[in-house]
Amino acid sequence: MSKFIITTCLLLFWAFYEMSGGADFEPLERKVVAKAPVTDLPEPPVVVAQAPRPAPIAALVAEVTTASYTPELVIIPAPEPVVEDVTLASAETTVVEDPLIIHQVAGEWVNMRDGPSTSFSVLDTLPRGTKAEILEVNGDGWAQIRLIDSGKTGWMAERLLSEG
Template sequence: MNKYLLVAFALMAVAFYEMSGGADFEPGNTSLVVFAEPKPVMPSRDAQPASVTRANATGLNDIAPSRAVIEPIPDNSAAGGDLVADVPRVASVDPVVDPVQEPEVVAVEQETPTEAETLPDLRFVDGDRVNMRGGPGTDYAVIGRLVRNDMVEVLQDDGNGWLHLRATASGDEGWMAARLVTAAN
């Protein structure tokens, strides 16, 4: 078998030698280089050079910004009017230049989100097949199994290494070791 391989490679080497020119091969300049002659570009008669003019900046240093004085609006709730908070109003010092009035800013009290409005703590199972138990420990019975990348919602984390959680796909609740889940974000 080895003799047939050697003979096959020898025949391929001879065939390559003959096909590439054999003993009559003479290296030469066989590369083809073609350059196109550039055509002269004639400027169009319609195109005109762009003209740039400079602005007269001699009087710009004489302009000074006008300053504004902030005056509070008096509280008119005692006079029977609408209840208005002290909102600053801009008054112009320079009678010639009237600044643009800015919209009134009214403080809005933000509501703190309640516990029901907070986003759920979603995590992924980080084990191939993980037991979900009836309580926080291996002494409790196995009530279900979850697989890798199943999403769970953490309901309670006491910091003791066990999480009370709910499987988002099935809705089953149980306990699982905290090291077997990873954060969803």
């Protein structure tokens, strides 16, 4: 194959040499045209003119009067607080907590990190189905979670959580 390439290159070189005239090649003469000499031009005349003087400005004098205004101070009394007598019917109180929305890890083994980025260190690797509560979701697609079983908190990609 290399013999074929070398032979082809030599054949092309020889063809270009012959087409350009071979040993009888004589380059065409160049004609160099000299630039026309620059003639000395006379300097443009300098015109000096005075600007017209502005007309004098007449000063207007206006009489200024000052008016005195004293606003009246109005005091509005604050309403008196209303105190109602409240008696509790029973001493029992019930606290109603918001129901937790439990999410599950949707990936096989998902890293829970120390912060909302892959540049933070891995705190734990969670298997699929691990239950967690979402505490916060930032705008970059990361959710701060708290694990239901252990109470650990960390960050993971929000797309890797599913409701359930």
